[in-house]
Amino acid sequence: SQQGEEDPQALSIQEGENATMNCSYKTSINNLQWYRQNSGRGLVHLILIRSNEREKHSGRLRVTLDTSKKSSSLLITASRAADTASYFCATDANSGYALNFGKGTSLLVTP
Amino acid sequence: DAEITQSPRHKITETGRQVTLACHQTWNHNNMFWYRQDLGHGLRLIHYSYGVQDTNKGEVSDGYSVSRSNTEDLPLTLESAASSQTSVYFCASSAGYQNEQFFGPGTRLTVL
Numbered sequence: 001s002q003q004g005e006e007d008p009q010a011l012s013i014q015e016g017e018n019a020t021m022n023c024s025y026k027t028s029i030n031n032l033q034w035y036r037q038n039s040g041r042g043l044v045h046l047i048l049i050r051s052n053e054r055e056k057h058s059g060r061l062r063v064t065l066d067t068s069k070k071s072s073s074l075l076i077t078a079s080r081a082a083d084t085a086s087y088f089c090a091t092d093a094n095s096g097y098a099l100n101f102g103k104g105t106s107l108l109v110t111p
Numbered sequence: 112d113a114e115i116t117q118s119p120r121h122k123i124t125e126t127g128r129q130v131t132l133a134c135h136q137t138w139n140h141n142n143m144f145w146y147r148q149d150l151g152h153g154l155r156l157i158h159y160s161y162g163v164q165d166t167n168k169g170e171v172s173d174g175y176s177v178s179r180s181n182t183e184d185l186p187l188t189l190e191s192a193a194s195s196q197t198s199v200y201f202c203a204s205s206a207g208y209q210n211e212q213f214f215g216p217g218t219r220l221t222v223l
Contacts (some may be wrong), residue, residue, distance in 0.1 A: 021203070030118050031209050033211060035214075036211075039154075040217075041216060041217070042215050043203075043214040044217050045211035045212065045213070048211060053214035065193055065217050088153065088154070097142050097159065097161060097208060099144075100145060100156075101146070101154040101155075103151070103152065103153035104153055
């Protein structure tokens with residue numbers, strides 16, 4: 001069953017603004033990953049945060065993880081039109097290799 | 112450059128036909144996965160493999176099968192296609208435990 005749930009389902013902002021997406025999950029995890037999917041394309045890995053980490057940065061991306069609340073957030077700073085995509089959080093399933101994906105947040109960045 | 116490819120990219124078939132979707136990766140990854148993506152459901156795991164001759168069922172495996180005869184390929188077979196299997200199918204691979212997954216471009220399958 002799906003582990004992660006993103007919030008909001010859809011987000012519309014203007015270029016230059018920050019975008020924040022949230023992910024909640026149900027059971028304990030070893031790590032949480034964020035992926036981006038452009039329309040009609042496959043998913044692309046953005047960042048992985050391990051359960052013993054609280055915050056991680058990669059370029060304009062900032063991910064936080066709160067294991068006590070079973071939640072994570074993805075912040076994209078200074079958004080660009082090219083950031084328009086769907087964003088998914090994924091948690092490791094019981095097997096440890098496969099991933100459980102949420103339903104995604106659809107981000108629209110307008111010029 | 113290493114990559115993961117899927118074929119065909121688009122397929123239309125009829126109910127009851129057998130369909131095989133191909134997935135080929137040149138990353139030399141041991142782990143390979145098949146997901147389906149549907150509106151309102153996100154991505155759901157169908158089958159996965161940790162190496163040659165290893166296959167495992169995922170969340171939505173009914174009506175699907177896979178086989179792993181080499182490291183590079185994990186074909187997905189729909190034994191008797193049903194309209195409920197109309198979806199976009201993604202193949203992915205990863206190097207090891209808790210590693211990022213690399214996704215193929217997807218196959219859009221329509222079952223009439």
